[in-house]
Amino acid sequence: MTISLPFITSAPGKVILFGEHSAVYNKPAIAASVSSLRTYLLISELNEPNTIELDFPDIEFSHKWNTNELLNLKPLHSHSNDEQLSELQKDQLEPFLSEISNKLHGHAAFCFLYLFVNICQDLHHTALKFTLRSTLPIGAGLGSSASISVALAMAMLELQDVIPRDKDQINKWSYIGEKCIHGNPSGIDNSVATHGGAIFFKKGEEFKQLRSKNKIDLILTDTRIPRSTKALVANVKALYDKEPKLIESILESMETVSLRGADALINGDNETLHTLVRINHGLLTSLGVSHPGLEKIKILSDELGIGETKLTGAGGGGCAFTILKAGYNTEQVRLFKQTLEKELNYKTFETDLGGIGCSLLKSNSLDKGMLEKILSVFQNKKTTSQEIDEILLPNSETKLPWIC
Numbered sequence: 353m354t355i356s357l358p359f360i361t362s363a364p365g366k367v368i369l370f371g372e373h374s375a376v377y378n379k380p381a382i383a384a385s386v387s388s389l390r391t392y393l394l395i396s397e398l399n400e401p402n403t404i405e406l407d408f409p410d411i412e413f414s415h416k417w418n419t420n421e422l423l424n425l426k427p428l429h430s431h432s433n434d435e436q437l438s439e440l441q442k443d444q445l446e447p448f449l450s451e452i453s454n455k456l457h458g459h460a461a462f463c464f465l466y467l468f469v470n471i472c473q474d475l476h477h478t479a480l481k482f483t484l485r486s487t488l489p490i491g492a493g494l495g496s497s498a499s500i501s502v503a504l505a506m507a508m509l510e511l512q513d514v515i516p517r518d519k520d521q522i523n524k525w526s527y528i529g530e531k532c533i534h535g536n537p538s539g540i541d542n543s544v545a546t547h548g549g550a551i552f553f554k555k556g557e558e559f560k561q562l563r564s565k566n567k568i569d570l571i572l573t574d575t576r577i578p579r580s581t582k583a584l585v586a587n588v589k590a591l592y593d594k595e596p597k598l599i600e601s602i603l604e605s606m607e608t609v610s611l612r613g614a615d616a617l618i619n620g621d622n623e624t625l626h627t628l629v630r631i632n633h634g635l636l637t638s639l640g641v642s643h644p645g646l647e648k649i650k651i652l653s654d655e656l657g658i659g660e661t662k663l664t665g666a667g668g669g670g671c672a673f674t675i676l677k678a679g680y681n682t683e684q685v686r687l688f689k690q691t692l693e694k695e696l697n698y699k700t701f702e703t704d705l706g707g708i709g710c711s712l713l714k715s716n717s718l719d720k721g722m723l724e725k726i727l728s729v730f731q732n733k734k735t736t737s738q739e740i741d742e743i744l745l746p747n748s749e750t751k752l753p754w755i756c
């Protein structure tokens with residue numbers, strides 16, 4: 353039975369604990385979802401026949417396409433060749449993207465169109481609006497691209513009546529969406545955004561869920577320095593091509609870090625965890641993916657002696673996390689956050705790791721008043737992250753019936 357409109361999908365961001373960049377080279381890596389920072393996607397009926405509208409206010413982007421023109425395109429993506437996007441498909445989509453000159457907009461629209469043309473071939477609704485709001489910082493290393501890919505893939509599979517709901521399918525398609533945004537992703541971000549929890553990931557293999565013995569106390573800091581994952585991944589590739597032997601040995605060290613990291617998490621070996629965070633950051637710095645703005649966080653945490661800091665995600669700006677050592681001094685931690693926020697204009701987050709992955713909210717499971725409240729979150733472009741959280745965050749007081 354076709355899902356009734358409107359409905360909402362959601363997917364979390366993530367923190368990579370160990371192994372960003374090396375993950376692209378088939379080395380193992382560890383990531384955990386940050387389920388309190390999420391993307392929410394509303395799919396609603398549009399009052400304009402034969403039109404598909406994208407409304408992405410977080411990046412100030414909206415666009416409309418003619419549904420028939422899109423549905424007339426052939427789905428050309430072949431999963432048997434899933435290492436590559438289809439060049440023919442890209443060519444077909446080119447005219448639909450030609451008016452969009454902003455890169456941020458272009459990547460998001462390409463991801464949307466590529467998934468739409470390949471997933472939504474038998475649409476019951478031909479006038480649809482996709483409104484997206486995220487509480488994640490965009491392009492900051494916390495997997496904003498993967499969370500939008502997962503939310504889009506989940507929504508499109510619902511529109512197609514793919515029953516039973518299958519997370520592996522969502523993951524597979526969101527990986528394609530990530531390729532549209534990143535160029536050459538490992539697949540770690542979409543896997544953890546789809547499945548949630550913490551995962552031990554190796555490209556080309558089944559990932560494993562990982563259970564940490566202890567709760568990890570960490571502070572996430574966003575430098576607000578913009579960067580693009582696609583560009584950073586390409587820089588590392590250029591370095592690899594220039595110095596393959598040297599870079600391979602760094603990647604092998606990163607492999608050892610991730611393997612030791614998995615053991616340390618499972619066994620609750622905090623001391624080793626701290627050492628590995630320091631080593632992994634140093635290795636990433638040697639690949640050229642740190643930034644003076646990230647080093648400032650590391651220097652401050654070292655000076656205050658509160659724990660170890662490592663960039664997370666693609667680096668080059670964006671976020672770092674600091675894992676706090678046992679018995680840390682709360683006054684020093686307060687000073688750490690205050691200095692970062694007041695003197696450097698960074699944003700700090702205290703967040704739990706793990707928690708649910710992608711999820712679905714059906715309108716027929718909501719009363720009228722609640723549905724109206726939710727719709728107003730999407731309609732009002734000025735809604736703050738806090739207001740979004742108050743209503744939509746799974747486990748918030750509204751206790752919405754999210755289906756995982």
Ligand SMILES: Nc1ncnc2c1ncn2[C@@H]1O[C@H](COP(=O)(O)OP(=O)(O)OP(=O)(O)O)[C@@H](O)[C@H]1O
Pocket residue numbers: 408410411455456457458459460461484485486489490491492493494495496497498500533534541579580581582664665666667
């Ligand atoms: N809320 C959003 N609305 C629209 N597009 C978004 C949103 N969040 C992310 N995007 C898309 O994802 C791109 C950013 O992805 P990118 O991979 O560079 O950063 P990230 O995923 O946040 O970090 P990392 O990949 O290191 O975890 C943006 O250029 C935009 O196209």
Ligand SMILES: C[C@@](O)(CCO)CC(=O)[O-]
Pocket residue numbers: 368371372373374375376493495534536537538539540541581585665666
């Ligand atoms: C830099 C990278 O390793 C992590 C980005 O979050 C890229 C990827 O694995 O897709």
Ligand SMILES: [Mg+2]
Pocket residue numbers: 495496497498534541581
């Ligand atoms: Mg990304």
